[in-house]
Amino acid sequence: MFRTILAKIKGVLAKMGLIKQINNVSQLAAVQESEAQYSRIEVWKSLYHGYLPFYQEGDVRIPFHDTKWTDAAGNEHKRRRASMKMPKVIAEEMASLVFNEKCVINISSDQEIQELIDDIFKSLCQNKKLPLNEALEN
16 A cells, blocks of 8 residues: 555656656666667567567568458458467476576575575475565565
8 A cells, every 4th residue: 555655656756857757777877778679578578468469570560469361251350369478488487497496596795685585485485375576575
């Protein structure tokens, strides 16, 4: 509840110009990346969520999930292509391969952070149904 109120207050202050608002990572001076890379990230993010209306190839916009076809009578139809959300499946599979119960993360600079991470992984291993974001909030 407090997070939503704080987010709304920040939004109002940003619209008034009292605080700086960042809409894209490329607005940060510390991040040096091309706009083409950000457009590829947006394409993969759309595919991850299961819907990409079109993708840009040079100057041509090619439809991806919104398809058109003509039937035998010559009528043109539109439909949304079904998606299996394979980028999401691949990301989940890679995450399960990389971060499993045998994963060890060592932080040599701060012992408190190392203990916190160890506690999080212990709780995750004991209760496998607990998502990581809930473990971090507790």
